[in-house]
Amino acid sequence: MEPKKYPYLRLGVTLFVSLAAAITFVFLLLRIDDIKNFWDTVTTGLRPVIVGVALAYLLYHSCAALEKRMTRLGRGARPLSVALVMLIVVSIIAMFFASVLPQLIQSIRSLVTNLPGMVQTQLDRLSAQLEGQTEVAEQVMQWVESIENQLMDWIRSNMLSTVSVLSRSVLTLSGVVLDLLISMIVAIYLLLDRERYVAQLRKLFFAASRKSRWNGAILDAFHQANNIFSGFISGKLIDSLIVGVVCFICLTVMRMPYALLVSVIVGVTNIIPMFGPFIGAIPSAFLILLVSPGKCLAFLIFIVILQQIDGNVIGPRILGNSTGLSAFYVIASMLLFNQLLGFMGMVIGVPLFATLYYVVKRAAEFSLRQMDMPVETEAYAAVPYNGQQPQKETAPEVKPKASVKPRAKSRTRK
Numbered sequence: 001m002e003p004k005k006y007p008y009l010r011l012g013v014t015l016f017v018s019l020a021a022a023i024t025f026v027f028l029l030l031r032i033d034d035i036k037n038f039w040d041t042v043t044t045g046l047r048p049v050i051v052g053v054a055l056a057y058l059l060y061h062s063c064a065a066l067e068k069r070m071t072r073l074g075r076g077a078r079p080l081s082v083a084l085v086m087l088i089v090v091s092i093i094a095m096f097f098a099s100v101l102p103q104l105i106q107s108i109r110s111l112v113t114n115l116p117g118m119v120q121t122q123l124d125r126l127s128a129q130l131e132g133q134t135e136v137a138e139q140v141m142q143w144v145e146s147i148e149n150q151l152m153d154w155i156r157s158n159m160l161s162t163v164s165v166l167s168r169s170v171l172t173l174s175g176v177v178l179d180l181l182i183s184m185i186v187a188i189y190l191l192l193d194r195e196r197y198v199a200q201l202r203k204l205f206f207a208a209s210r211k212s213r214w215n216g217a218i219l220d221a222f223h224q225a226n227n228i229f230s231g232f233i234s235g236k237l238i239d240s241l242i243v244g245v246v247c248f249i250c251l252t253v254m255r256m257p258y259a260l261l262v263s264v265i266v267g268v269t270n271i272i273p274m275f276g277p278f279i280g281a282i283p284s285a286f287l288i289l290l291v292s293p294g295k296c297l298a299f300l301i302f303i304v305i306l307q308q309i310d311g312n313v314i315g316p317r318i319l320g321n322s323t324g325l326s327a328f329y330v331i332a333s334m335l336l337f338n339q340l341l342g343f344m345g346m347v348i349g350v351p352l353f354a355t356l357y358y359v360v361k362r363a364a365e366f367s368l369r370q371m372d373m374p375v376e377t378e379a380y381a382a383v384p385y386n387g388q389q390p391q392k393e394t395a396p397e398v399k400p401k402a403s404v405k406p407r408a409k410s411r412t413r414k
Helices: 007-030 032-043 049-069 073-127 134-171 175-190 196-206 213-255 257-271 278-292 293-319 329-339 343-370
Strands: none
Touching: 007 032, 007 134, 032 049, 049 073, 049 175, 049 213, 073 175, 175 196, 196 213, 213 257, 213 293, 257 278, 257 293, 278 293, 278 329
16 A cells, blocks of 8 residues: 555544544543552562662672683683672671661660650750850740750651661561562572573664664663663762771771761761762761760761762772763752652762763764764854854864975086
8 A cells, every 4th residue: 555645544544643642641641640559569569679680780790700700610600600799798688687787776776765865965955054145045945945846756757667667677577588588589590691681682672673773872872871870889889888887987986876877877878979978977966966065076077087088089999980970960960860769869860860961962972973063062162152153173284395306416527
């Protein structure tokens, strides 16, 4: 059937498909709550698989590096490398559940129990210092009491429920252990046969893509995204672990209260770029302030020194310039993805924005090359406002020097 003989049929099919797409879109918007519930159900059921995929992605480089050093073992190099890496992961998880988690829960429980008394002690000190100034003392006390009431309400509604849930999870570890076991099994299968799964994804991609001219650009974007995410996330996790361990050792030597709890807060929030140190230092300093204002000041000085060492020494050596983004784009990406995805958005927002930045940059450079315009950003720094486009800088032509024939030696007659 030639389309020129049936133009109205082709137009009708196009209108029908467009109308069906619009109706489907409106239907999805009206049932957005049901779609969210369905998505939550699917992600909850597949949570061990999702965690296993993430674990395999994080452990891929370690397994590959270890496998290269075991090439003499032949086919046994890969299973042995995966087994050794998974053994290290199991040891870390077991150590966390055996030693760190019970102490962490005990610290939170003691904090919740002793918090009202510590707050009252600090209020008594404040009222004693403001004893001679009646009006200022009343205003300050009213302001402090309102903050105290809001803080206690938040603790009763959030922290106590969180502690009870953690306590029940520790007492009944069957569900957590089962999920971790399934995740580790999924990660092992993915690591052992990783080339085949990657080949299956490429096979689906080429089967769905009909335009071969875009395949190279899309695969290049995925390759760059893999480099950005793997370098940033794995490096940031190692960096945060080092910062948390150093913080715990130093706080223990300094005899700070809640050393383990504060170190966990500092280490976890250090995963967030730029804002992480401040997010972790503020609640930690408040906890120490309730015990001793002098130790709180020493803790703040220590955190400033630790973050300077991490930002100038530890972080650059581990991360390098894995994203290639300026500070402005880092802040913008964190604020945007925090609003969209919450805490996880602050963690993955920077590498995700870096990937989008790379894709947009490649598309812009391709369009500029098509118009025979320069792709360097410096060429657009001083563009005139008269609509004239910047031109490529061409190297000046070097004219070849004219060949000079050597003069013949004059013969002198004797």
